[in-house]
Amino acid sequence: MDKTIGIFGGGQLGRMMAQAALPLNIQCTFFEANTDCPSEILGPVFSTKAENGLQQFINSADVFSLEFENTPLSDVDVLTKSKTLHPPRQALAIAQHRLSEKALFDELDIPVAPYKAVNSLDSLKNAVTVLGLPIVLKTATGGYDGKGQFVLRSEDQIDQAWMELGPAGELVAESFVTFSREVSIIAVRGQNGDVKTWPLAENHHHHGILSHSIVPAPNSADLQPVAQDYITRLLNHLNYIGVLTLELFVTSHGLLANEMAPRVHNSGHWSIEGAVCSQFENHVRAVAGLPLGSTEVVRPTVMVNIIGQYPKTEDVLALEGVHLHLYDKTEREGRKIGHITLMPNDSTKLTTLCRQLAKILPNPLSLSEDMTI
Amino acid sequence: MDKTIGIFGGGQLGRMMAQAALPLNIQCTFFEANTDCPSEILGPVFSTKAENGLQQFINSADVFSLEFENTPLSDVDVLTKSKTLHPPRQALAIAQHRLSEKALFDELDIPVAPYKAVNSLDSLKNAVTVLGLPIVLKTATGGYDGKGQFVLRSEDQIDQAWMELGPAGELVAESFVTFSREVSIIAVRGQNGDVKTWPLAENHHHHGILSHSIVPAPNSADLQPVAQDYITRLLNHLNYIGVLTLELFVTSHGLLANEMAPRVHNSGHWSIEGAVCSQFENHVRAVAGLPLGSTEVVRPTVMVNIIGQYPKTEDVLALEGVHLHLYDKTEREGRKIGHITLMPNDSTKLTTLCRQLAKILPNPLSLSEDMTI
Incomplete structure (x- = not known):
């Protein structure tokens, strides 16, 4: 093999990356909690649970990428002391944080639905007042495939929404978008x-x-x-x-x-x-x-x-x-x-x-x- | 993986078969002299040189195929006592023997260039007389990518052609085909x-x-x-x-x-x-x-x-x-x-x-x- 790409994650996205890499004589390695993962058949999987797993993973490849958008930034910071990650850390950090993401969209004049940062029951109430109902309340970090979200349709749901998502810390309230x-x-x-x-x-x-x-x-x-x-x-x-x-x-x-x-x-x-x-x-x-x-x-x-x-x-x-x-x-x-x-x-x-x-x-x-x- | 296909050979053809099999959750195993082969990255390779290699290979898969047309029929005969090979043994046997192959083409009315079996210097001379010159002399078994062939353009090459290819045993003399x-x-x-x-x-x-x-x-x-x-x-x-x-x-x-x-x-x-x-x-x-x-x-x-x-x-x-x-x-x-x-x-x-x-x-x-x- 001519080159090795280390991939954070070892799910189906990593599997399909490695399948595409193979004819180019590019080998992939993976960093994944469960070493019995979809990518396993295509290259070595280093366990996120193993004591020295991250360092072994870092040693295993020439250049790095990811298939898992919740790759811990702390791992990335260890990696980038000696190796390069594509895409850049900043893109990952922003994508992991809905508020940073929306701020970037704003900065680049990419239209988004009206939104408000929420970090308390009061600020949630304020968001409902400013944005009107319905709104979608989302955790700023984590959440995918509809998880970590609450659709607020009436004011009497505010307490429930806060109870469910409040513990996550930072939240975003977004105007409910009517889209085709x-x-x-x-x-x-x-x-x-x-x-x-x-x-x-x-x-x-x-x-x-x-x-x-x-x-x-x-x-x-x-x-x-x-x-x-x-x-x-x-x-x-x-x-x-x-x-x-x-x-x-x-x-x-x-x-x-x-x-x-x-x-x-x-x-x-x-x-x-x-x-x-x-x-x-x-x-x-x-x-x-x-x-x-x-x-x-x-x-x-x-x-x-x-x-x-x-x-x-x-x-x-x-x-x-x-x-x-x-x-x-x-x-x-x-x-x-x-x-x-x-x-x-x-x-x-x-x-x-x-x-x-x-x-x-x-x-x-x-x-x-x-x-x- | 849902199924395993055992492949005789482990070259690029096996590699590309295994690449195609992967998305169907079909794993491949290989039987190859050199275990450091192109297919190695996609599945276990059993060595033809190992004492118990064939039996291990037979145990490794549900159904069998090949990417190497010179797969020994003796290996196939061991395999087919317990497992199935696709394509059938007969196809392999015929393709490994130019004379059998031409006989099959004749039987199925598939036109071939005029040819003669050659197994002695005399029969080679006779083939030259019957077919005329030029002819292509080929070994009945083995030979690929132009190896095991001799193009006979004049009668004074007969001895040289026989010296080069005669030791192979059975030969075929084919009329030189003028093709576009x-x-x-x-x-x-x-x-x-x-x-x-x-x-x-x-x-x-x-x-x-x-x-x-x-x-x-x-x-x-x-x-x-x-x-x-x-x-x-x-x-x-x-x-x-x-x-x-x-x-x-x-x-x-x-x-x-x-x-x-x-x-x-x-x-x-x-x-x-x-x-x-x-x-x-x-x-x-x-x-x-x-x-x-x-x-x-x-x-x-x-x-x-x-x-x-x-x-x-x-x-x-x-x-x-x-x-x-x-x-x-x-x-x-x-x-x-x-x-x-x-x-x-x-x-x-x-x-x-x-x-x-x-x-x-x-x-x-x-x-x-x-x-x-």
Whole structure:
């Protein structure tokens, strides 16, 4: 192998990074609590629980990246005494803190929903007065896939919301955004400053978990340049290297930034087959200091998550133009254990394929047998 | 992992099979002389040199396949006492013996160049008389990439040819075929008898080693159904499961079969990115008893071999729509150590990209800076 990339985390994102790295003769190593993780088959996993685990991990690779956005900054600080991390520590720190993130969006003139910092019951009450109801109360740190959130619809919920989330310390109250849909933009920035952007994904959630992404997002010609501009501002401001994701709401007032993820993203899994160069390969290229690949779409795709329980492999593979990605994880309610990419030769078949998947998947999420793409 | 496939051989073909198997939660194990082989990173390698190596390999997997067409039949016979091999032993035995292979082509009405069995100097002289000159003398077993062959152009070379190849025992003398180009067809047959065929590849060789393949082969609309018919006859006759390759000459009298390979093939590497489902994934699907994927072309491609010496990774990746596959092998003259797939958004760019590669590759083989695709 020519080079080794050390990755904080060892889940499916690390697994797919390592799969993309392999043909470039780039080996990955991982730093993960559970060494029996999806990435394990592709490289050594150093345990976050082992006494000398971090140092062994640091010794194991030439350059470092992450697939886990809650990577402790304290670990990063130990690492960066001797080695380099892409993306930069600052991007990680900001993405781990909703208030810092919103402050950055403000600084870069990237519109966000009105929000207020909340750190006491009083400030929550004040936020409700200023922003009006409904609001979404979120913890400033932690929380994903809908966890660490409370939707406040009436004033009599204030105490309950505070009881639930108050112990987390810093909170953000956000105006409830009326949006027509959620989209995400993924971009990559190379070590020479080159930026490449994939087309917007339209993301459909089910109880806070991504159900499926449609790419390119339908009717997004006007939105694409705006989103591209926003994410490019972020990448350049942060002197970012690697893949960055920005989640956005489509509203009647245009795009509003929801949050960023300093990593490859579930809504970019379609790119493994649907783009000339995937988010995983381009992330690896960027981290390794190689030229970026084309982010062009090869065919319109729908990416569908497999949550909690596996479908029968033979049922999925019998569908036309389908790609199955299993993460070698045990089944558990609400857990992302795989995904399916639909890439028929004619994009009008996407609806039929999604409807077929709705029958096949034990947990079809927001897919249904009468849906239309 | 859901299933394990044991593969005879552990070279780049095994590596790419295992890469395709991974997202289906299928693990591969390998049986290879050199355990420090390209497949090693993807699964356990059992040494053919170890005393109990074969038995350990047999114990390591549920179902078996091969990437090495010279897999000893004696090993297969030990295996098949307890486990199943796809493709069938008969296909392997025939492909390992040029005379048996030609007899099968004859039996199935698949045209081949006139040939004669040769097992003595006298029978060689007789073959020269019957077939005329020039002829290609080949060993019936062994030999690949132009090795084990002698082109006989005049009668005074007969003694030299016999001296060189006679010790091999059984030989075949073939009429020298005047062909306009060489093509190959790759097909896969599933356990339910389904057959799917990729488009013809036009293969360009340099001193007997594949330089590059153009897919779909230009001007091959008339040839495709004929080649497809031939390979389907072979697959069905052999009750074959997995990927089979048939190399053909395009002559003024139509297609003539050259030889078959009972495995995935170098001329099918383009399919990793250029087809909806690659030869590697479909082979794995077939061996695992899963439904086959679409063999449709996503974009016209050129696949270029990297022989002997690596180019600079950054030079290759700077080209548009390029995919690099390195096999983690040490450099050695004439050795296949990687390949490049060119997949620009506009196929008219293929010529330019090949010309650029001719500059970048230390060993450009039959690529040149003034070539035209």
